[in-house]
Each structure stands twice: as C-alpha cells, then as structure tokens.
Amino acid sequence: MGNVEYKQLDIKSIDLTDTTFVITYGFTLTQLKKSIEKIGILNPPLVKKKSREQYSIVCGYKRLLVCQDMGIEKLRCAIMGQGIEEKDTFLTGLFDNLSHRVLNPVEKSITISKLQKYYSGEVIVKKFLPLLGLNPHYSVLDRIKPLSGLDAKVKDAVVDGRIDEGAAAKLLNFSEKDRELLFQLLSVLRFSKNKQNEIIDNSYDIAKRDGCSISDFLNAKGLKEILTDSDLNIPQKGNRVRYFLRKLRYPKIIKAEKDFMEVRRKLNLGDTIKLTSPPSFEGDRYCIEFQFENMDDLEENLKKIASIKHNKEFKRIIEG
Numbered sequence: 676m677g678n679v680e681y682k683q684l685d686i687k688s689i690d691l692t693d694t695t696f697v698i699t700y701g702f703t704l705t706q707l708k709k710s711i712e713k714i715g716i717l718n719p720p721l722v723k724k725k726s727r728e729q730y731s732i733v734c735g736y737k738r739l740l741v742c743q744d745m746g747i748e749k750l751r752c753a754i755m756g757q758g759i760e761e762k763d764t765f766l767t768g769l770f771d772n773l774s775h776r777v778l779n780p781v782e783k784s785i786t787i788s789k790l791q792k793y794y795s796g797e798v799i800v801k802k803f804l805p806l807l808g809l810n811p812h813y814s815v816l817d818r819i820k821p822l823s824g825l826d827a828k829v830k831d832a833v834v835d836g837r838i839d840e841g842a843a844a845k846l847l848n849f850s851e852k853d854r855e856l857l858f859q860l861l862s863v864l865r866f867s868k869n870k871q872n873e874i875i876d877n878s879y880d881i882a883k884r885d886g887c888s889i890s891d892f893l894n895a896k897g898l899k900e901i902l903t904d905s906d907l908n909i910p911q912k913g914n915r916v917r918y919f920l921r922k923l924r925y926p927k928i929i930k931a932e933k934d935f936m937e938v939r940r941k942l943n944l945g946d947t948i949k950l951t952s953p954p955s956f957e958g959d960r961y962c963i964e965f966q967f968e969n970m971d972d973l974e975e976n977l978k979k980i981a982s983i984k985h986n987k988e989f990k991r992i993i994e995g
Contacts, residue, residue, distance in 0.1 A: 680754045681719065684730065686743055689722055689752070693731045695761075696723075696768040698789065700781045701834030708741045716742070716750070721771075723755040723764055730754070733764055734771045762793040773806060780840040781830045783807045784822035821847050829858055837862065842871040848879060853889035860893065863902070864913040873917065877924040892923060931992075938988045944979055947972070961993065 720735025732739060733755060742750055755764060769786060772778065778786065786807060790799050796816065804811045809819065821844040822833060829846060832838040838861060846854045857878060861871050878889050885891075892898070901907070901915045922929045935952050944950060948965040963980060967973040983989055 678756045679721075680756075681751060682754055683749050684722070684752045684754075686739065686748060686750055688728055689720075689730045689732060689739060690725065691732065691736075691739060691743065693725065693729075694736075695731055696733045696765050697736045698769060698772060698778070698782050698785045699736050700785060701779050701831060702737060704737060704741050704744070707737055708744065711738070711741050711745070719751050719753045721753045721755060721767070723759070724757055733768045765789060765793070778807060779834045780819065781822050781834055783809065784819050787816065787820050788823050818844055820844075826854070826858075829854075832858070832862065837865070839868040839871050842868070842875055845872070845875045845879070849882075849889060853882075853893075856889055856893045860916070864909060864916060866913055870913070870917065874920060877920040881920070881923050892920075935992055938986070938992055942979075942983060942986060942989065948976055948979060950983075 716738055718735070718738075720738050721733040722730040722735075723733055725731045730752075735752075739750075755767070759767075772782075787799060787803070790803055794803070796813070800811050800813055800816055804815060809815050818841050822830065822840060824847060825833070825843060829838065829843055833840050833843045838858070842861070846857060849857065857875060861874065866874060878893070881887075881892060882889055898916065898919055901912055901919065904912070907915070918929075932952070939950050942950070947967065948963065951962045951964075953960055965976045965980070967976055
C-alpha cells in the first residue's frame with residue numbers, strides 16, 4: 676500500500692460527501708456510537724488527500740460519521756501516499772471491508788458498479804464475484820449490478836430482506852410511477868421471493884401485451900377492493916391479488932381452470948377420488964387418483980370413474 680502517515684486532522688477537512696472509495700450502505704450507527712463513547716476509536720480511519728486542504732475517505736466511513744455526530748473536531752487518521760493509484764486505493768477499502776464482514780446485496784452492487792471503472796466484465800465475473808460470495812456467472816452480475824440504481828427505500832427493503840434482490844432489480848424495467856406502485860404492493864402484501872417475482876413478471880407481461888402502464892390495472896377497482904377488504908387477512912389478499920393478475924395475464928387458462936373445476940364438481944366423485952388437470956393446461960394428460968379400504972370401496976370408485984366417460988361436459992373439456 677505504500678507509506679502511510681498518521682496525523683491529527685480536522686474532521687471538516689475530510690469530505691464525507693465524497694464516496695469514491697466507499698461501498699458501505701444500509702447501516703445504523705447506534706452500537707458504534709456507544710462503543711466510541713466508551714473506548715474511543717482504536718483503529719484510525721484511512722483517508723487520502725484529494726486537494727490541498729481536503730481528504731477522501733478510504734476506510735472508516737461509519738466511524739467518521741459518528742465522530743461528526745458527536746461533535747468531535749479533530750481525529751487521528753492514517754493518510755495514504757498520494758502516489759497510490761485510484762484503483763489500488765479503492766481495492767484497499769474493498770478488501771478492508773471484506774476482511775471483517777459480509778457485504779449486503781446493495782453493497783455488492785455498489786462494489787460491482789465501481790469495479791467497472793477499472794476492470795472488464797470478464798475480470799469482475801471471474802475474480803471479484805467469488806470474493807463477494809457470488810457465483811462467477813454473468814447472470815449473477817446482471818442480477819446484482821442494477822440494485823445500486825434503485826430508489827433508497829427499495830434498496831433499504833433489499834437490505835432488510837423485505838424485497839428479493841432479483842425482484843428489486845426487475846423494478847428498473849418500469850417507469851418511476853409504476854415502480855412505486857409495484858413496490859407498495861409487494862411491501863403491503865409481504866410476498867415470498869417466488870411470489871414477488873411472479874407479481875412483477877405478470878405485471879410486466881400484461882403491460883407489454885396491452886401497451887398500457889402498470890397503474891392502468893393496479894389502480895383498477897377490482898384490485899383496490901381486494902386491498903381494502905377488512906375481512907381478508909394479508910395472505911388471503913395476497914392470493915386474490917395473484918389470481919387477479921393471473922386472470923389478466925392468462926385469461927384463457929383461468930377460464931379453462933374454472934370450467935374444469937365446475938365440471939369436476941358436477942361429477943360428484945366424492946372425497947376419495949382426485950381428478951387433476953395438466954398444470955396450466957399445458958399438455959393433454961389428466962390424472963385420476965383414488966383411495967379405498969376394501970373391495971366394495973374399490974368397486975364403487977371404479978364405477979364412478981367409469982361413469983366419467985359418459986359425461987358430455989367432461990368430454991368437451993378433454994377433447995377441446
């Protein structure tokens with residue numbers, strides 16, 4: 676790293692708005708402040724001179740924020756030699772962070788964005804993604820990289836684990852207004868990772884197919900009635916919202932499902948016989964399962980199953 680000089684610096688001379696070498700995001704200072712109040716700063720922040728009277732932060736961003744908040748005016752700092760290249764300065768800060776903690780998804784995205792200034796995509800994928808605890812694949816790079824460009828509240832939700840990082844990255848495919856609507860929907864209904872992606876994917880496909888904005892159907896009366904229904908709990912609202920969007924996205928499949936369920940009800944097969952359709956009606960293989968306790972049960976179930984072939988409505992569904 677070259678020579679490092681230790682010196683008392685006026686905190687005002689350290690530019691806390693200059694985050695050229697900073698990757699830290701999504702933190703609280705409460706515990707750190709208590710520690711500094713009790714034992715002081717054991718590890719001086721590392722800075723680098725950027726002009727005659729100003730310094731940039733390399734390591735110790737949170738420590739400096741706490742000192743500023745506490746009204747500390749002067750602080751002993753480690754000052755990097757000015758001959759060190761910008762790339763190596765950034766790597767110093769990065770490896771310092773990686774040596775004592777795991778970065779959150781947004782910090783990994785910030786890191787990748789800053790590494791792009793110095794390295795090719797291939798080098799980032801092969802060398803740096805594994806260092807960040809990520810698989811060395813371009814698909815991973817494409818999933819993580821966009822996160823740093825999201826609104827602060829979405830990034831905070833990713834850090835807190837309320838929004839899946841992959842789902843959050845997809846929000847950048849929408850306008851600011853539509854992004855806000857989708858984020859609010861995901862936040863209120865607290866969907867799982869897979870369901871978050873389902874909601875976003877279906878919304879995107881509907882908007883693209885119909886040439887409309889997300890607000891055109893997320894503000895629809897039917898959806899608002901679901902969200903404001905006080906008789907429904909959050910999981911129930913979530914299931915109905917998913918069905919609402921699936922119905923818009925796949926109207927033919929939803930109609931086929933409803934028709935099949937109605938015909939199955941009319942067949943009156945009882946509780947011991949289970950008749951299921953192909954998943955999403957993509958295929959032509961139906962399934963019948965049944966349980967029996969004795970030979971009489973077996974005979975009765977077989978009679979019910981045999982009667983299905985004479986049902987005109989069921990025949991219409993099967994044969995199209």
